[in-house]
Amino acid sequence: MQLKSTFTDEVFSLVLGFIQVFLSLDLTRIGAFMLLYGESPSQIRILLLLGQDADSAPLIRGMQDSDLPCTIHECRDLMQLDHVLSSKDFSIDVLVIDLAESHLKYARQLIQISQNLPIVMLAPAGREAWIKQAVQLKNEHFLIKDAEGGFLALLPIVLLRVINQSREQHARTSAELNMIEHRLSLSQIVEGSPVASFVIDCNHQVTHWNQACEVFTGKKAFEMIGTSNQWQAFYSEPRPVLADLMLEDALEQKVKAFYPGKVSVSSNNKGVFEAEDFFAHMGENGRWIYFTATPIRDDCGKVVGAMETLQDVTRRHAVEAALQASEAFLAQIVDGSSVATFVIDRDHTVTHWNRACEALTGLAASDVIGTHEQWRAFYPSERPVMADLIMNGAMADDVDQFYHGKFRPSRLIEGVFEAEDFFAHFGTEGKWVFFTAAPLRDLDGKVVGAIETLQDMNERRLAEEALKASEARYRDLSITDGMTGLFNSRHFYESIEKEIERARRYGRPLSLLLMDIDNFKKVNDQYGHLEGDKVLQSLAMVIRGCLREMDSAYRYGGEEFIVVLPETRSDDAINVAERLRQRFEDQIQRPAPSLVLHCTVSIGVSQFVVGDDAKSLVKRADDGTYQAKHQGKNCVVLLDALKD
Ligand SMILES: Nc1nc2c(ncn2[C@@H]2O[C@H](COP(=O)(O)OP(=O)(O)OP(=O)(O)O)[C@@H](O)[C@H]2O)c(=O)[nH]1
CATH class of the missing domain: 3.40.50.2300 (Response regulator)
Incomplete structure (x- = not known):
């Protein structure tokens, strides 16, 4: 009333x-x-x-x-x-x-x-x-x-x-006020937002179409507000946009039907649907758009409209596509490389294992990619490989724990280690492998993985070993007398200098035997030079049989031999000389099939005294031999330096 x-x-x-x-x-x-x-x-x-x-x-x-x-x-x-x-x-x-x-x-x-x-x-x-x-x-x-x-x-x-x-x-009045406030704040939010946004009411009519949305879609607000033409901004034919679907019953079902595989409920905001799709009709070459839609409800929870926001993610897609292409390119490079290579990520999961790596290790990429089992290719039980250590930022001490004596820091790249080791189960007879691991960093320099390369060093190793052997052989030849196998006189002078120096410095005893086969000319003359050679070889064999490891024997001249006896005083040297002389005399020589001959040797002995050099030491031994010849041959004569 x-x-x-x-x-x-x-x-x-x-x-x-x-x-x-x-x-x-x-x-x-x-x-x-x-x-x-x-x-x-x-x-x-x-x-x-x-x-x-x-x-x-x-x-x-x-x-x-x-x-x-x-x-x-x-x-x-x-x-x-x-x-x-x-x-x-x-x-x-x-x-x-x-x-x-x-x-x-x-x-x-x-x-x-x-x-x-x-x-x-x-x-x-x-x-x-x-x-x-x-x-x-x-x-x-x-x-x-x-x-x-x-x-x-x-x-x-x-x-x-x-x-x-x-x-x-x-x-x-309060409800109206609330509604006005609601509309006012919604308007402010939508209009003021830099994100392209539009709102529809429960009749699917556009109520808000903000400036950012005008720029984004090229459709003016005055063209859209009051109409249900929102689809025109996105599609060539009429169909519901995501906001329209917010007003529907069986919402999720319909959303999935119109945006199959492209839409999900936001994990941050349960009421919000988010999607990403390519809109071929937008822009010059189409656009990738990330869009969200959310229902607008009144105080009673009834859906009275919906709001949709749009973001252009074309550039991000282009970057992602470029990244994917570059990753695929990188994968091809790694895979096509003739150097055995594998890559692990920050979780130590194998991401690449190229064909060369399969061939070298015998482990198939399909068995190792996606696992942490890179160790299987190299070791019988689980342990870190070089790439794992690099990924963990290992220092030399840590690397040493696993590759003791086999690794060294790279001379080319800091933080990189390289090693060489023998893997017995590679190939048929095992292989020497040179391997190096380096960290992979992101743009901020953070380590995000590691790459390890492996090189089969077998051929190089074999070549090196062959070279070493040949060098050793050559060296042996250069210091060896070809006929007797003893050292030659050139090597004698190298050795005697060192031994004299050692004896002088440490006051250690040193003796020398110089021997000369008796009446050797006769052997040569009677049985020929070749038979003479056999006698020389026979003496060499006797000498070798009488020496200790530290002693050394030399063919000094034609039928002259020298034996160097370190750590040996003259009396012991005489004993050695006597033993030699006796054994040689006992040796049976057969210059002709029915002929048995015994050859003898005269031996001069000298002992190092302070002031001696190679020449004086040899001279005394030579003089000793000379005296032995004069005393009737087949005997040993010590020429004492003091008596001399
Ligand atoms: N078969 C052979 N004979 C050699 C070699 N080098 C030296 N001769 C010979 O060794 C002989 C040495 O003879 P001489 O120096 O006269 O001495 P000798 O006959 O041994 O007599 P004494 O030394 O006095 O016992 C010579 O006939 C050399 O030709 C060699 O490599 N092979």
């Missing part, structure tokens, strides 16, 4: 008629009112403004007679009214004004003070004009009371209705 501010006599009469109907229906009890409106009354807080001399008793009694639970605060003037309304201690549902003439003077202030509080005005019969005057200020409810306080019984019902209307109005 609200009156418009354009209050007229006709309306006023109508209202009065309505009150009469109320009365005729005898709806004067709250219970009956509740039947009509279905409202449950709660404690109603009433503020009662009375005229100066007015009696509140009939009014309060009227309220008490009703079933309406209420509390009543009384006030008599505007000050009191203001105090109660502005106090936090009082919460008022309705203002009842028992109109007095005095109120009319400040009716305007009164209505201002009451703010939005519902007002019920009571005027005495015959004073309807007061009401008329008062309600012109504010459209409110009113009642005319007769002299006996008649109609007052209707007051509780009017109060309830007023309060309910007020609450409904309030609720409606």
